[in-house]
Amino acid sequence: MSFQFRTLITVAAVGFGAAVPAALTIDPANSRVTATFRQMNVPVDGAFTKVAGAVSFDATHPEAATARIDIDTSGFDLGMEDYNAEVRKKEWFDSATYPKASFVSSAFKALGGDRYQAVGKLSIKGTSIEVRVPVTVRREAAATVFEGTLPVSRKTFGIGDAGWNEVVDDSVSVKFHIVQPR
């Protein structure tokens, strides 16, 4: 009786422990988040140079996964300094007021194979929305790699203004490659 009860407790504890591994800090040097948009139909890539965060993920319990990715909006690099200065302005990221953009997820849904859907909250420039992000998870020798692309509308977050909207498309494709060392 007591033995059975203890076994039950142990099984539950092990199960719980496996489902919620400690959130491990991501590798900022090898993690990349880029944004691709069209300007007069010209595809332009920009890279967020400062990415931080932590992910807790166990393939056997994806529903218990958590992820938090923080991005410095002032670190968006379009390859030219005057462009970089422009997007830090009030009309764009307003980096002085909103230095960080973040994605916080508290559940992954398994979609089969290495594909998942991270359900979470995307916060940019003081606006938060619910998003479902398609993620592929790859186990490499010393790291787990999370990759995917999320289309984001600038309008939703008030990024850009009427003048710029004439030459820059509303839809921005945000691509991420998050490396979490094990």
Added chain:
Amino acid sequence: MPQRYTRTAVGLHWLIALLIAGAFGLGWFMSDLPLSPDKLKYYAWHKWLGVTVFLLAVLRVAWRLSHRPPEPPTMPAWQLRASTWSHRLLYGLIFVLPLSGWLYSSASGYPVVYLGLVQLPDLIGKNKQVAALFHELHELLGYAMLALLAAHVAGAIKHQFLDRDGLMARMWFGR
């Protein structure tokens, strides 16, 4: 022996001249503007003009090689040599100048999308230092083109008004 260039050659000459003048003026004007949506439009138009010049240059050289140009009027040997070489350089520049702009676009990560419709392949990868280099080169070649054009026009004026050899009529439409 033909007396003047063919109508096609004359048309291409003046069309390219007009487009170069537009691209040069726009390039001069836009490069020091502060960043704005309009500046991006000017850059796009400048690139479209450049691509058009490049395409017409291909046609023009093909035409030139398959159609005999008129014989030059009598002039001292050094003038003939200067004329031959300045024309060769001009022909070269109508290719190389747009090409350097294309390379600059590729290196800076802003590909050329002709007329907003056709994306040209990137000739080289994105690289800040390389982009700065091609920017310099593009500008230098632009000034070289300006200097050559000044000499080209000065030569035409000299022939027309000092030598009075009717040279300019060869590059206009006629019977």
